Amino acid sequence: MTQIEPGTEVNLTDGAVVQASVGTRWVPxxxxxxxxxxxxxxxxxxxxxxxFIWELLQEPRRVGELHxxxxxxxxxxxxxTRNATDDLLRQLLAESLIGTTAQGTGxxxxxxxxxx
Amino acid sequence: xxxxxxxxxxxxxxxxxxxPTDRDDALAKLLVESRRRREALFAGLVLxxxxxxxxxxxxxxxxxxxxxxxxxxxxxxxxxAGHPVFALALQQFLRVDFDADDAxxxxxxxxxxxxxxxxxxxxxxxxxxxIGRTELRRWDTDPLIIERAPPTYIFPPAAERERRAGExxxxxxxxxxxxxxxxxxxxxxxxxxxxxxxWLVRVIVQVPDAPYRSASAARYRGVVFLSSDDTTxxxxxxxxxxxxxxxxxxxxMARSPLLVDGAAGTYRLPxxxxxxxxxxxxxxxxxxxxxxxxxxxxxxDAGHDAVEVRxxxxxxxxxxxxxxxxxxxxxxxxxxxxxxxxxxxxELDILEERLSEAPAPVA
Numbered sequence: 212m213t214q215i216e217p218g219t220e221v222n223l224t225d226g227a228v229v230q231a232s233v234g235t236r237w238v239p240x241x242x243x244x245x246x247x248x249x250x251x252x253x254x255x256x257x258x259x260x261x262x263f264i265w266e267l268l269q270e271p272r273r274v275g276e277l278h279x280x281x282x283x284x285x286x287x288x289x290x291x292t293r294n295a296t297d298d299l300l301r302q303l304l305a306e307s308l309i310g311t312t313a314q315g316t317g318x319x320x321x322x323x324x325x326x327x
Numbered sequence: 328x329x330x331x332x333x334x335x336x337x338x339x340x341x342x343x344x345x346x347p348t349d350r351d352d353a354l355a356k357l358l359v360e361s362r363r364r365r366e367a368l369f370a371g372l373v374l375x376x377x378x379x380x381x382x383x384x385x386x387x388x389x390x391x392x393x394x395x396x397x398x399x400x401x402x403x404x405x406x407x408a409g410h411p412v413f414a415l416a417l418q419q420f421l422r423v424d425f426d427a428d429d430a431x432x433x434x435x436x437x438x439x440x441x442x443x444x445x446x447x448x449x450x451x452x453x454x455x456x457x458i459g460r461t462e463l464r465r466w467d468t469d470p471l472i473i474e475r476a477p478p479t480y481i482f483p484p485a486a487e488r489e490r491r492a493g494e495x496x497x498x499x500x501x502x503x504x505x506x507x508x509x510x511x512x513x514x515x516x517x518x519x520x521x522x523x524x525x526w527l528v529r530v531i532v533q534v535p536d537a538p539y540r541s542a543s544a545a546r547y548r549g550v551v552f553l554s555s556d557d558t559t560x561x562x563x564x565x566x567x568x569x570x571x572x573x574x575x576x577x578x579x580m581a582r583s584p585l586l587v588d589g590a591a592g593t594y595r596l597p598x599x600x601x602x603x604x605x606x607x608x609x610x611x612x613x614x615x616x617x618x619x620x621x622x623x624x625x626x627x628d629a630g631h632d633a634v635e636v637r638x639x640x641x642x643x644x645x646x647x648x649x650x651x652x653x654x655x656x657x658x659x660x661x662x663x664x665x666x667x668x669x670x671x672x673x674e675l676d677i678l679e680e681r682l683s684e685a686p687a688p689v690a
Contacts, residue, residue, distance in 0.1 A: 236374040241401040243363070245370035249378050254371030256332045256363065306331065 223297050225275030229304075229311045231268045239266075248308060255308065260285065261299050268309055274300065328375070328421060330367050342666030344674055345575050346617060347519040354575065358526055361578050362408040365417060369396065369408070372420055379425050380432055389436040392443050407447060411529055411549035415471040416442030442471055456499050458506040460525040464532045465499050466492040472530065475547045480537055495535065497555055502533050506553075509563040516625045520571065527574035528567075541566040548577040561635070568621050572614035585609065585664030594653060597646035605659060609668075612650050616671055619643045619678055626685075644682065647675055 223229075231237075237246040244262035246255040257265050260281070267280055274297070282292040303309040343353030373393045377384045384390050396404060407413055420439045423432065449455055449462055449469070456463040464472075466488040473482045482488060514521035529549040537554035540562070551570040557563040579585065586606060594608040595601070598615055622640040625631045651672060656665035 236378055238370050238374060238397065240366055240370055240397060241404070243367070245367045245374070247371045247374040247378070249375070252328050252375065254328060254330045254367055256330060256367045258332075 223274050223300055223311070225273065225278070227274045227311050228271050229268060229274060229277070229300060229309050230271040231265065231309055232307060235308055237265065246308060248306070250307075253306075255306065260295065264296060264299055265303075268303075328368070328371055330364055330371070342663070342670045344667070344670045345579055346620060346674070347517070347523045354523060357578055357582065358409070358523075359405070361582065362405045365408040365414060366396075366404060368421065369393070369417055372417075372423075375425065376432065376436065380429065383429055383432045383436060387433055387436045388440045392440045395447075396443070403450075406450060407443075409526065409529060409549065410446040410450065411547055412442055412446040412449065412469045412471050414549065415475055415547060416446075419471075442469075445469060456503055458503055458531065459510055459521075461528050462530045463499055463503055463506070464530055465495070465534060468530075468532050472532065472547055472550055476532075476552070479542045479544055480532070480534055480552050497535050499533060502555070505560070505563065506531070506533075506567075509560050509567055512560060512564055512628075512630055513567060513621075515630055516628050517621055520568065520621065524567070524571055527571055527578070541570050543570050543573050543577075545577040545580065548574060548581070561631070561639075564625075565618065565639075568618055569614050572617040573610060575617075576610055576613055579667070583663045584661050585667055586659055587661055587664075590659035597649040598643065608650070608653065612647070612654060613671065615643050615647055615650075616675055616678075619647060620674075623678065623682065640682075644679065648679075651675060 232248075234250045235246050235248055237244055239245075239262065242259040242262070244257045244265055246257060246265065247253075248255065263284060264277060264281065267277060277296050277300075278289075278292050281287070281296050282289065285292075287295075300309065300311075304311060345354045345357060347354055370393070373384070373389060376389065396407070399407065416439050420435060423435045425432070427435075446469075466482075468476075468482065476482060483491065510521060510524065513524070527549070528551050530551070532550060532552050533555075534552060535555040537552055539552075540554055540556045542552045543550065551567075551574075553563075553566060553570075557566050586609065590605045592605050593602050594605065596603055596608065596611050598611070603611060619640060622636050622643065626633050626636045626640060654668050654672065656668055660668060
């Protein structure tokens with residue numbers, strides 16, 4: 212898996228697997244979640260929808276699986292689900308808060324181990 | 328430690344003035360956002376300490392304190408996050424060197440925890456003097472505020488504070504009655520301003536021997552110092568609205584700077600003749616515009632002397648007209664600042680138009 216630079220176009224296929232980086236710590240706070248990136252010492256606030264997805268990302272998830280979970284939880288149409296979910300995943304990737312690997316392209320490797 | 332918010336962004340063309348008006352909910356959004364940032368910062372710092380020094384977190388009370396914070400109903404947690412004692416403690420905690428010895432970290436965590444509990448107790452304690460929901464303090468002011476207050480006010484040593492607490496002729500209870508009356512009048516004139524006052528001015532420190540009518544500073548925002556120099560209810564109203572305006576600007580500028588670093592110059596304030604740097608001048612311009620809007624409303628209020636109010640309004644608006652030419656959206660302002668000052672000048676234009684159409688008061 213490669214480190215994603217900000218602004219990089221990422222192809223998030225339904226089969227791609229994403230997961231929270233091991234260098235993140237988080238805690239839910241009402242309808243938000245607070246995520247700490249221990250490497251950069253930056254704190255991220257996730258709104259309720261982002262927090263819902265973040266919680267799912269504590270385990271490896273296929274992008275398609277996330278689309279389905281968001282669609283079910285928020286009862287929104289497929290296009291809106293994809294746009295909202297993929298937009299968040301790109302932001303998380305750009306901030307190295309999650310790592311990704313395409314289906315069948317290799318073993319899981321977190322972004323934090325890549326940085327080290 | 329920095330905070331990044333990930334969410335869908337909604338942008339607007341017009342820069343808000345943050346005045347508490349019906350047509351503008353920017354102030355509400357600003358305050359909610361400010362408190363949420365503090366909540367996130369507290370969470371981030373606790374997560375950080377737990378990650379690098381789990382033993383320190385386990386030994387102290389910080390973990391249970393944070394859990395208490397997390398479990399609070401969101402409105403109560405937001406109120407606590409807006410408390411100046413919590414904010415000051417958080418500022419200190421933010422400066423902690425996480426590479427320091429465990430003993431230092433334990434002490435810092437204990438200090439944060441103690442301040443958290445004091446802020447929480449102050450919100451709940453029915454024995455604390457208040458005007459509305461704002462705490463009223465004098466010699467019982469929180470140690471963190473006492474520490475940060477100079478040079479605004481230098482408190483006497485603890486023993487003297489204790490002695491003077493029982494000796495003051497002008498008691499806090501007496502001041503509370505007068506301040507309550509002034510705030511009630513503010514509520515009659517501008518109900519939204521009165522409502523937001525509780526959100527922004529969390530602690531009033533009434534110190535009879537201070538060499539000014541009122542004072543505040545960004546470094547301890549949420550706290551206002553008042554002396555006993557206001558001799559009429561209207562003067563006290565003016566001081567309260569004046570300090571309310573400062574608090575708005577502290578919040579605005581904490582979120583995004585309005586001036587570029589090193590915006591220099593010394594200016595004479597048209598209202599008082601006092602000299603200020605450009606930062607102080609901008610504050611004055613904002614506050615006198617807020618006061619003008621306030622007294623425009625007060626002139627229509629039966630409880631106010633319309634002639635007296637209009638005289639004061641004339642003086643304030645005259646100063647605003649004079650000051651306006653100094654506030655050109657030039658290189659001294661950031662992009663946000665340029666939009667902000669443009670909105671303020673538009674507000675002044677509209678006010679002048681309204682005033683020119685208003686009938687003269689009957690003496």
